[in-house]
Amino acid sequence: MPDLDLDSPWTLHPQVSVRPEPFGALLYHFGTRRLSFLKDVTLLTVVRGLAQAPTARAACLAAGVSDSELPTFERALGTLARSSMLIERPPAAAEAPPSKERNA
């Protein structure tokens, strides 16, 4: 069972701050006090698009991820989900307020 279901809606945890960097981004979770890295600019686009996308798969496609790359991104998103950087969004709450992302 993967850590993240690509066909569910996901979003950044509200306590996660995203800082874009030339190589991708730094993510800091104020609740768990964990730091993570996105070593890929496309992954940053995916992560930022999650809140507005109906599913994680849709966010990947919108960011230009190809079918062959999809398993890699599923794994990367799964890692973020496992460390609570990403949380599953209830389908009914699709209009949830944007995450606490600064410098957006």
Add this chain to the structure above:
Amino acid sequence: MTMLDMKPADTPAAARLVDLFELGLDAPICLTWELTYACNLSCSHCLSSSGRRDPRELSTEECKAVIDELQRMQVFYVNIGGGEPTVRSDFWEIVDYATAHDVGVKFSTNGVKITPEIAQRLAKSSYVDVQISLDGATAEVNDAVRGPGSYATAIRAMQNLSDAGYRGFKISVVCTRQNLSQLDEFKAIADRYGAQLRLTRLRPSGRGADVWDDLHPLPEQQRGLYDWLVAHGEGVLTGDSFFHLSAYGNALPGLNLCGAGRVVCLIDPIGDVYACPFAIHENFLAGNVRSPGGFREVWQHSDLFLELRNPQTGGACTKCQFFDSCRGGCMAAKFFTGLPLDGPDPECVRGFGEDALRDRSGDALPKPDGDHSHLTSPPRPRTNKPVPITLTMRRPDRAPVSACAEDPLSGFHTA
């Protein structure tokens, strides 16, 4: 690196993080901020030679201006220390201001101000992390370094935090020759209070330079520490401070890179910006937050920091097969033991540091800038020379109150 407890996400393969970070970031990930040199203790290994307040320390308003800048630069959090930061009367005001401005706070304390009321307050905020310093799992070992009563103070603070329902605060241990046999006991204390253990390296910085020879771990203890850290994995934090031990085998969790001036730095109580908290010396002073352009200017353009962001290409260590894992070790440890910065760490696991220490020239070791030690603190070894004292005999033929030339009861007679 000394301050990052991090977890890289397994993201699509790209350049290694260590290579990206070696070139520096536009803003630090976090930084250490010593708010005051004032302290109620006089720990013999204090890395900032703390004790007395510096009258030039940043005002409340200046501290808030620094926080505003850190918010603009998206510095995720600050590690507040000192001195004992909680003795500043505006400490909680500064903490509240930081967390209200998206700058998380971890603060280190000896526990003196962690009352039940404060513990309740801390338990409510997820943006404030607390580190209680404890350098012995028993009062005997702890108090020998941190002073009489300091063990009881720390334990009381932990009990208060635990009673308030605070889970996951940190117990921060500087590893020494005397306490490395107590690692399991430290872990048991952390488990008892619902805390997480954090082990860091003793540096020959500040007053630590005076006691380093007696306190730093022996080679066989280093090996034991490495094995213990590997066995406990990510459950025990290290602030990435033992990357010089990675040459024993597998890299320890963390970046394994000296982050000084690249991803971390130090702001001292008077606003001076140093490359790292263990390098309070003019050679590692990059600028001051009070100067034009403030902290951002220092971080992004100071000559020192730009120089530190050049990857090391020369020196004896680059020829070592383990250079990729230990990166030559800790800059501050080398500097304050009088070793060349491009050579081996004094605690190099292959023993090259011990060789270098034996061979170093007889020149005086560099002294840290500023000694804020209490002038009346209990004796501590500033030199290896004996302290001359005068012994006198009490005169048995005189009253023990020598200031009175005449018996104060003279002239009084019982009826």
